[in-house]
Amino acid sequence: MSIWDEMFNFAHDISDYDFVERNLSDSVIANLKINTIVITDLNGKILFSKAIDLKNKVEIPVNSELLTYLTKITQNRETKEETIDDHFNGFICISEQPILISAQRIFTGEKTGKSPGIVFFTRNVDNLLINDLEKLTQSNILFMGNIPSNAHPNSFGYLQSESNNETVNGYFPLTDIFNRQGYYIKVSLPRNIIKQGQLQITAFIELVFLISVFFIMINILLFNRIFVVPFNKTISFLVGLSRDKGLENRLPIERNDEFGKIAVTLNNLLDHLNKSQEALVYAGQYDSLTGLYNRSYFENELKQLAKRNIQSLTILCCDVDGLKLVNDTLGHSVGDIMLIETGRVLKETFGNLGLVARTGGDEFTIILTDIDESRVTDLSHELKKSLENRQSTVSGLQIKLSIGWKFIKSNEISEEVINIAIKEADDAMYRQKLSSSQSNRNALVQAMMKMLEVRDYLTEGHSNRLQEYATHLGLARDLDENKITDLWLLGKFHDIGKVGIPDSILLKPGPLTPEERKEMNRHAEIGHRIAQSIPELLPIADLILKHHEWWNGNGYPLGLKGEEIPIEDRILAIVDAYDAMTSDRPYRKAMTKDAAILELTLNSGVQFDPKLVTDFITILKSELA
Template sequence: MEEKYLGEIYKSFLSNIPWPVWIEGIDTTIIFFNRYYEDMYNIKLESVKGKTNKEAFPLEKAKIYDEQINECLRKRKTYVVEGIVNDNCVECFIFPILDNDGEPKAIAGIIIDINDRKLREAEIEKQKNILRTIIDAVPESIFYKDKESRFLGFNKKFEDFYKKRGVEEIIGKTDLEIYGNYNEAKKFIDQDNKIMVTKKATYFEHRIQNENGREIIEENVKIPVVDKDGQVWGLVGLSRDITERKILEERLRYLSEIDILTGLYNRYSFEEKIKELNHEQYLPLGIIMGDVNGLKIVNDTLGHLEGDNLLRSIAGVLKEICHPNGYVFRWGGDEFIILIPNCDESKCEKVIRKITKKCEQSDYKFMQLSIALGEGIKYSLQEDIYDCINKVEEKVYRQKLLEKKSIRSSIMDSLKKSLEEKNMETNEHTERVTKYALEIGKKLRLKISELDELALVASLHDIGKIGVNEDILLKPGKLTKEEFEIMKTHTEKGYRIINASSELGNVAKCVLTHHEKWDGNGYPLGLVGEEIPLMARIINVADSYDVMTNDRVYKKAIGKEEAIKELKRCSGTQFDPQIVKCFTDYLKNKIPY
């Protein structure tokens, strides 16, 4: 009774499944149709039950049904076929009904109407074909990759590019497998990885050779493909040939690369030239920067037309000295830059000396031609040219401070004047210390730029005293411990005054440390030996000698021989022994007793 009841349930279940369902024996005799099957094929179960397919259906259809059933029985797993019924697309899932031993007892099928799905697929395919046609018609190369940089697709232009180079298989491969230049291919993949990490589009230009061996310039853009969850699954790239455009740009650039006033290359030309020279074959690259002295005075007193004549005269000197080995550019209003390939420091200094000498010999009716010059060297491709220029500019700035007619030197003069007005230091003392320091620097074979910096340190070494109370500075007797501590702060005050100008950072450090001692007992940092900047050590010796040999409010001068003995006595404790020897040798040979 229970089995009969279950049988009715199963039959009712099959009859009410909302898809056509059929069951046949393994001998193709018809066992069951549900009403949806009857409606689809306009056939009643009662009229064909127990018959075979060949007896129930037209011979051609029966043959197809039998083949499908035999295939399913052979594979003993679900077999899927598609067909057209009543002008609709259907999909039939045919599967064997197996007993407990896995042997087939019958065959069943469920028919699903897939017409809507097929229509959607057809529409999607239509859209894909339209899109493919559009993409293939685009004159640029288009490609897309997965997140492992493997090519997933591309347009005809991209495919033709590689076919002309003998590459037929692209899908699933990376640039390393299809691009002829390994290093360039590696760059492409590194670039892909960066794009997929940053999720930012990247634009770049790239030079390649076409199928005829001619170099062309490509403009490239790569865009990451990000899903709704923010995950990157790949990227899309586009490349276009911009060679003709670049040629036109080059022609326009040529027409605009010369500075009209001086006839030199202009700033734009400089930007292009540094790209051209940024190769190993041009290193080391010498960089000389110049700032014309006196231009503002000429402009203010004689007019800007005469100022233009001054600039043309300087430009003529630079062009004459540097041709044909160097490139001269007008960098700004009164600034020039010279680039000299395969040039070291000594060659740069030689060029600077030639320019200085030529300026002195040049016939300019209103004033002697003068230009502050600084040099630097770019040794490696990794160095940034603008970092090198900044360092050179600092040297030019220091030299400008030494020029009496320069605006910046007036700042230094005003500070020195403040000291003189407070009777703290005399101009003579500064000049003597500067002279002694430069003599020591020459004996130590310092470079021109280093001597310029040393002269600045000497001129400004006691500038911090303007921040110390006059009662302490001018006290005739010995200072108390507290007063001496205040006096020692003049090095730090000088450092802060000078360090306000970033170009004088090294000068400020030397001023800060010119009272440090060789044995580490100086102030304010307690530096030892060569921890103390060289120029600070030089100033310590020169300043100490001048203080000993000239009257001060708090002491009387001693003789030169006694001062030399004192320098030697303190050699190795207060003073650098090498500097003491250089200076005492100079004193014995140059200064009478």
Template sequence: MANEELAFQNKEKDKRAAELVIANKELAFQNEEKAARAAELIIANEELAFQNKEKDKRAAELVIANKELAFQNEEKAARAAELIIANEELAFQNKEKDKRAAELIIANEELAVQNKEKDKRSEELIFANKELAFQNEEISYLSYHDQLTGLYNRRFYEEELKRLDTPRNLPLTILIGDLNSLKLINDFFGHAMGDELLKKTAEIIKQGCRADDIVSRIGGDEFVILLPKTNAFEAQVIIKRILELASLEKAGLIDISISFGYETKKHKEDKIQEVFKKADKHMYTFKLFESPKIRGNTVDMIIKAFQDKNKRLEQHSQRVSKLCERMGQVLGMFDYQIEELATVGLLHDIGKIAINENILNKPGKLTVDEWKEIKRHSEIGYRILSTANDMSKMADYVLAHHERWDGKGYPRGLKENEIPFESRIIAIADAYDAMTSERTYSIALSAEAALVELQKNAGIQFDPELVTVFIEKALGK
């Protein structure tokens, strides 16, 4: 039993030994596995340690990165704040831009208007420049030309005289012309007619001269002609040609009358101003010699023009002349006195040639100024007739024919015997015919009514004795 137990135990031992061998093998394998595992574990630990180092390094980098991130976040926050400010600034700038854009639109519109204005102004400026250029040309022309006649003026004449006063232009003749009776024409026909006479005279003088002659108007009625390389004979030919042309022309009803004088510079030693003075003296000598004829012709021309101008006044003057002639006869005056009285009766209203026709023929009452204008006619008539030597006394009679016996007449306020005898006769004849004739401003009175008016004003307006003679003898009433 014991053997069996022992055998069993031996079997169990063998089994246990076999299991133990297996177990040892298993253990050896496990130990190998453990060793392998341990080696792996070492490697793993090394790897882990490396990883831990990497993690630490990464952690350190992460810390740094976090710090950097925190810094960046701070920067971002600062940048965000700056961006907010920038956005606000941008928004403000955009508003300013919009405002500026609106202003720019307005400015552009304003600029467009200004450009239009500039274009307009530019056009105006171009026109103004053209006008200025024209004015400059006109000023340049006027600086050397007489505005009325178109001839050269005194300034040009004086400059040309200096230029031409050289030996190569000898003989140099200065020809001076003076338009006769210009003042009379201006006084009695008006300055418009005087201007027309001057222009016509200038044309004639220019036409009678040669192309290179210098023709100038140096005064109101005075012309100077510079004739280089011209002797006295040639100057006389030019004067004759001008006078012949003048005889064929008129300015309206007015004949053209010019007096000439000349002098020639023959030697370079001669003073040109002395030559001018001699030419001027010669002209005035001729004018003085011819003046009675000239004045007589002018007065005749004025009388004819007066008669042609107003037929009603002409007829009135003829009736007054006959009444004056009759008064001279009944008063027993000499024939020459009667003729003179009749003539002055014919000419008593000649001054009205200078009075506006609208005033002379006005149907209604005259204004104060128009009456002043009418009252000028006796003085104008005096100036006309006094220019002719043989009419000087008649001029005095015409001047005084509107004086009154009581001293309230015009133009000098003479009274009673201060008034020339002939003027007192004319006053009565003039008033009687005026009252008995149809006029634009009044109807004619009967002869009886007119005589009543004369008697009523005897010793007031008229010489009372002459009124009696006029009624009882001249009219035979």
């Protein structure tokens, strides 16, 4: 009697303990590296279940939640239909534990008779399995439900990210047995392995081999006679594939059963590996953000330059000015757009003449060969004009580059000279950056102010009125000239941090939600960072940070109170509130002066310094009336 016949009979009479002892003992299941075996009828009722602790090779209680899922799987597959070929593999995730599942409808050895149910085999994707996979693939592997925010899709059908200069992470999407998405296999490979282009193929093949062996081995239990020949063929093919490291061969599809499905799946995986190889080679050579060559490829090219027969060599180093300020204020997404646009312009200017690479966060390097020195000068000027005259702007900000370069004649080219040339080009670039940094930062801040005026029409004339009110109140309090100057600057730049606030919040025609208010409140800290990077605004950086503190300590971001708050900020708080109340808003009309004065009085000692409120009301009723 075949194993199928015995299984068929056991499903009808689960009291056959001899069958369990022969085929489903602890040692048999443990040797097959299976965690659980479950038999259900076609309605999902559990007929038999057994679970093994693979580490200690002893029986343990079966996971009740797993049994519930297997019942659901049985009921969802419309198993009452007498489909002979009803074998399926997949996975589910229970309490964040991925579990591999292989299942088969039970028939006799001749596939006759009405099926009494389905047999399930499961394997936990636990540390034991992960460790085996990592040893075989020589890479770090992780099943995960969420991927990091910096993972991005590429043209090869999966997501990738770079954790550092040495490692590339790939995230391969999975769909569980209920067709639910949101699961991923993370594979981390060293960049030097990726560049070699072959070692990773062996790793993936061996990964496929191990998972395939799991599903094959559990079927051996059920098909020991019928499947010996195709099993050996499959193993031979996989071993040969791993040994030869070639992707051209395919496993013949000779039968329409489990091994036929394995052959189809394996051949599909090999097709995918061809694409993956291209993706991994691409990741080893190109920058994922800009599409330019990366630093690794650039350094490899440098090593070959001294061996080539070239007449001249030029190294150009470029650095995007103000990128850190943009990242800190407008966010890294805007900074990334600046880098992408910079890469596009560099490629258009130099792409047909040499090699353009992104060699650092905001740094780009170009290699030009066999080009006259005068032509290099012209190209450098063309690049700057291209950035100035074309629409090379991001969020209203003009992209500016600092550029340095070094020209080498043919009789001077050697590996040592090339390394010195790179340093000299880099030094020249930084000298230019230092000489123009102040004007570039000022231009960037002015551009941000212009952006704020365009985005937030409420600021139109607002800063001018604040400067006037604040100056009057400062003089009334006998502030010295330096503090009056700081007040004047604060009136103009106190809200510069709003450039980092989304339009959906900044321009919302109505009250903000608590979450939106929290985001809006960040503009004081953003403005503080901007001011710290500009020497002219550095004296008021602390004032920008504290200009929303309240007299009673309920303000933000530091919760200062009373005279802990700088007097410049206490003055600005009053005049800013008064101007806001007496100006039209999208969701209300302006208050009258008397109503605004009443509101200031009501909030005296709460939001505002009481003495300054009294002084300001006096000014309003006299000098500015």
